[in-house]
Amino acid sequence: MSEKKLVMIDGNTAAGHVAHALSEVIAIYPITPSSPMGEVADEYSAKGKKNIWGTVPEVVELQSEGGAAGAVHGALTTGALSSTFTASQGLLLMIPNMYKIAGELTSTVFHIAARAIAASSLSIFGDHQDVMACRQTGWAMLASNNVQEVMDLAVISHAATLESRIPFLHFFDGFRTSHEVQKIEEVSYDVMQKMIDAELVRAHRARGLTPENPAIRGTAQNPDVYFQGREAVNEYYLKVPAIVQKAMDKYAKLTGRQYKLYEYFGAPDAERVVILMGSGCDTVEETVEALVAKGEKIGLLKVRLYRPFSAEDFVKTLPATVKAIAVLDRTKEPGSLGEPLYEDVRTAIGEVQAAGKCQFKDWPLVIGGRYGLGSKEFTPAMVKAVFDNLKNEKKKNFTIGIEDDITGSSLKYDESFQLEDRDMHQAMFYGLGSDGTVGANKNSIKIIGEATDNKAQAYFVYDSKKSGSITTSHLRFGKHSIRKPYLVTQADFVACHKFTFLEKYDMLSNAKKGATFLLTSPYGKDDVWNHIPVEVQKQIVSKELNFYVIDAVSIADKAGMSGRINVVMQTAFFKISGILPEAEAVSLIKKFIEKSYGKKGADVVKKNIDTIDMALAGVEKVNYPKTTDSKLKMLPAMTSDAPEFVQNVLGTIAVNKGDSIKVSQVPNDGTFPSATTQYEKRAIAERMPIWNKDLCIQCGQCTMVCPHAVIRAKAFDPKFLDKAPASFQSADYKTKEFEGWKFTIQASAEDCTGCGLCVQQCPAKSKDDPNVKAINMKNFADHRAEESANWNFFKNLPDPDSSKLNLSNAKFIAMKRPLFEFSGACAGCGETPYVKLLSQLYGDRAVIANATGCSSIYGGNLPSTPYCKNINGNGPAWSNSLFEDAAEFGFGMRLTSDKLAVYAREVAETVKGKGIAADTIGRILANEQADDAAVAAQRADIEKLKKELASSSDADAKELASLTDHFVKRSVWVIGGDGWAYDIGFGGLDHVLASGRNINVLVLDTEVYSNTGGQMSKATPIGAVAKFAAGGKSTAKKDLGMIAMTYGYVYVARISMGANMNQVIKAFREAESYDGPSLIIAYSHCINHGIDMEKGMTNQKEAVTCGLWPLYRYDPRLATEGKNPFQLDSKEPDYNLANFMYKEVRFKSLKAADPDRAEMLLKKAEDKVRRQWKEYEYLSKREF
DSSP states (O other): OOOOOOEEEEEHHHHHHHHHHSSSSSOOOOOOTTTTHHHHHHHHHHHHHHTTSSSEEEEEEEEEEHHHHHHHHHHHHHHHOOOEEEHHHHHHHHHHHHHHHHHHHHHOEEEEEEOOOOSSOOOOOOOOOOTTTTTTTTTTTEEOOSSHHHHHHHHHHHHHHHHHHHOEEEEEEEETTOOEEEEEEEOOHHHHHHHHOOHHHHHHHHHHHOTSSSOSSOOOOOOOTHHHHHHTTHHHHHHHHHHHHHHHHHHHHHSSSOSSEEOOOOOOOSEEEEOOOSSSHHHHHHHHHHHHHOOOOEEEEEEEEEEEEEEEHEEEEEEEEOOEEEEEEESOOOTTSSSSSHHHHHHHHHHHHHHHHHHSSSSEEEEEEOOOGGGGGHHHHHHHHHHHHHHTTOSSSSESBBBBTTOOOOOOOOOOOOOOOOOOOEEEEEEEEESSSHHHHHHHHHHHHSSSEEEEEEEOOOOOOSSSSSEEEEEEEEEEEEEEOSSSSSSSEEEEOOOOGGGGGOOOOEEEEEEEEEOSSSTTTGGGGGGGOOHHHHHHHHTTTTEEEOOOOHHHTTTTTOOOHHHHHHHHHHHHHHOOOOOOOOHHHEEEEEEEEGGOOOHHHHHHHHHHHHHHHHHEEEEOOOOOOOSSOOOOOSOTOHHHHHIIIIHHTTTTOOOGOGGGGSSSTTTTOOOOOTTTTTOOEEEEEOTTTOOOOOOHHHHHHHHTTTTTEEEEEEGGGGGGOOEEEEEEESGGGGTTTEEEEOOGGGOOOOOHHHHHHHBBOOOOOTTTSSSSEEEEHHHHHHHHHHHHHHSSOOOOOOGGGGSSSHHHHHHEHHHEEEEBTTTOOOSHHHHHHHHHHHHHGGGEESSHHHHHHHHHHSSOOBOOOOOOOOOOEEEEOOOOTTTHHHHHHHHHHHHHHHHHHHHHEEEEHHSSSSHHHHHHHHHOOOOOHHHHHHHHHHHHHHHHHHHHOOOOHHHHHTGGGGSSSEEEEEEEHHHHIIIIIIHHHHHHHHHHOOOOEEEEEEETTTTSSSSOOTTTTOOBBBTBTTOOSSSSSHHHHHHHHHTOEEEEEEOOOTOOOOHHHHHHHHHHSSSSOOOEEEEEEOOGOOGGGGGHHHHHHHHHHTTTSOOOEOOHHHHHTTTTTTEEEOOOOOOOHHHHTSSSHHHHHHHHHHHHHHHHHHHHEEEEEHHHHHHHHHHHHHHH
């Protein structure tokens, strides 16, 4: 056996490590939660790491998962060893090629982080729905249960596929295993070399197509031989189980870790057995161990080889004494007799029994159940309930972990049932997304795992919003093996990294008696007690907690860390817990800081290290009283004015108690109410904007750039000030539209994220102090109460008459209520200001098809949704289908709008001809709806028409009543990011633009796959480092706008809010007014760029100034007038790309890592910018 090397890694890294070592060509495409596997492979190759044959694998990103599968198929067909990684919808896109690969008996392994499939809703979390959709493709399927197994079975899969010529799907649970960090033994290259037969590799290569020995593959066959061809592969599948077991046995000799196709664990005389695959096996195993020790006759059968399913091997693994079996599937197949594993188990037992080969005389009871869909928790308490069901009720087709109060499928379980911890230390850390909590805890568990002989595990839970939301880190470590693929429920240590979380989240319910509680607090040890809710006080007292505080935010600010308190809290954790000697812990923290943040520059490393000493000195122990007399109480998840469904259902989800929601409470078709973010009041900002009325020039720019629509402007009659709070500010309105009125800019304190974009954008400065502007960031806690009261007053002021608002000017758009507000986007997001603007201009009649990505997550993720309604109840109708089909999805919406509008007019003419509502119908049909006022008039007439039609019994009148909504001209928009528009959705986008239909497309171009973690897209510019481009992108950004212009009848605009706000407004108005397809490509700064998000609009401006983002508009209407349709809207650049690029981590990290390559790519980028400007300039000046 080779020397052991213990490492702290997650499942994705384990699979990526093996795949890179055993492949020559790897084709990748990002999809959560499998993307890190591709990132590992790309980074390895970028650094020149070689595979076991001494060559660096070729790692390439494709435009989609289907493309990646096609590239792998091509590589395999010509003799390379090739692999890929995917999940969920991505795996489904690979299925056509999977049939081909299996049909051609081609050896390969696809590594899958198994994930839920989008049905009535999208879920990025883990179950087996995706892999079960592949069980008919002819691929062998091998399941890993934990991180160690991922590494081991990955090697076994690669070995077995070469010998069997059957392709392998190696899968493990998405998130639960793919992202869980465990201390495992890394398989060495030496072991892998011994596992892979060189002759089989050469045989695979020899089967590759070559012109030196030409052959034909992929022929078209007729009915006479196709059937025979499909049956010709049977002998290969019959051999697979033995081949896999042989590989497992060989691996055991090399490593000491023995695996079986089907493995039994439990009492040898068990009467009740549970069968399942994946991470749940570990939960069942530790529960079985505990219950068998108490005399229970129970057991577990782990299925590793699911396809081909070897009935004999499976049945002989069962104990002869078994009387009842529960088969657990982590998937859902509506309408079937049972889920796949259940059906296979029944069939296997039946066939083996019929053949007289069973070791048990009587047919055991076999029942099936479902668990863990979408990463739903699966705990020992649930396992016990499954075993109890086999003894008691014997409910069939059951569910566990939910309450099904409709069909009654669910099993009840005792939530208080816990297993003994056995000297294990468990910790929970509640952080604010982007504050560095998760990254710090990844480092912490690695420090513990590497610096001590403890076993260690870490898992991280994120809520549904982007950065700026709650994250929970679950850490376990101790002397015994950890088989706990579920969340911590008995914590020895709890840390809360955001003080206001105490208002809504139950931070301490999982704290053990006598546990330690660390709170980041603006209040010191002597003051904090009276500033926390009484419910929290009661828990601290009753659980006798050791209570510590630290003002982490102030410490981070002093070090210039802009709210990133991760190292402060990490240092405090090690100081308080005493896991390591303080000096050793500090040394290791510094080491990991350099490793984690070295790419971001020496200044970032220094700032992080500077916080350590301050953190050590800043920890204070609170000697609290035994009385709980706080006047503060925890706040409801949603405000009291929220509708019942929002309070009871969405509110429960909002405070991380969604597991308690019953089946009957969830909409059965996935339709949820809009306009619910207004009730959430997250209160996550440390600073908030305060208006200075004396300096304000009433330009509206602060409202335009506000990513979360928390800053609003209104002009109003001064009579309303009679009831204003004392602190409410107003100024005289400056121009004639609302002469004599007052004007206010107001921010919603509890909805603000504290990004500061508004202050950076504000042009009005004090003459005495240029740092003082018309809007300034102030301490949130100091101003929260009065500004919340001011907001409540402000929002109820009447909106100004929209007919007086010139919506070509930011000043007036600022006073148009946005119909997109308080989203879960990152603080300082560069995308959302464009979406908000769209909602202000056309939201009352917009229908939106949204591609999967950031804009669908912050736009439509539970518990609350930001698209809202105006005072009349009108607002955007929004839906997300998939990642790849947004353009086609929106096209279908356009077709519906057009067809039903025509049909409505046809029916209206018929009804009018009958003398029913003739005058009203006449006005409706004549209204061209050229502006907001005309649309409002149309809606008024429609309401009148509905009343007139209601009184008629005429059949045509009833038909017309169902069509009245279609008399309002609809504004159809497709929204998506560059990953969709430039890559996976480009084919559909191109077709929809080519259709000539009146559809608008808004591309939010962050130049990277933002939602999946920052992978390269075809929009990524030269020289940028991204995941899947670890060595810096060497090819130019795709010119999507220029491609669209070639049609000649597509309106195209390239815009940047930070560079030219007026051009942005003009582009939106022109695009909507154009009766044909339009494409707006909007520069959107992003947290993945590695910038100070507060200066995002400045970055946008600099991107234009240096020439990386020229502004233009292409309006086909001008060509019909004999004018040049192409208009350049930015000046000739200064070509100083370095000044812009090296302010962003995505560029400067390459300069630090490889200066020569960075310099070469900079020169290449400069040449590209100069050439592109000349091309654009030529187009703008040409004769037309």
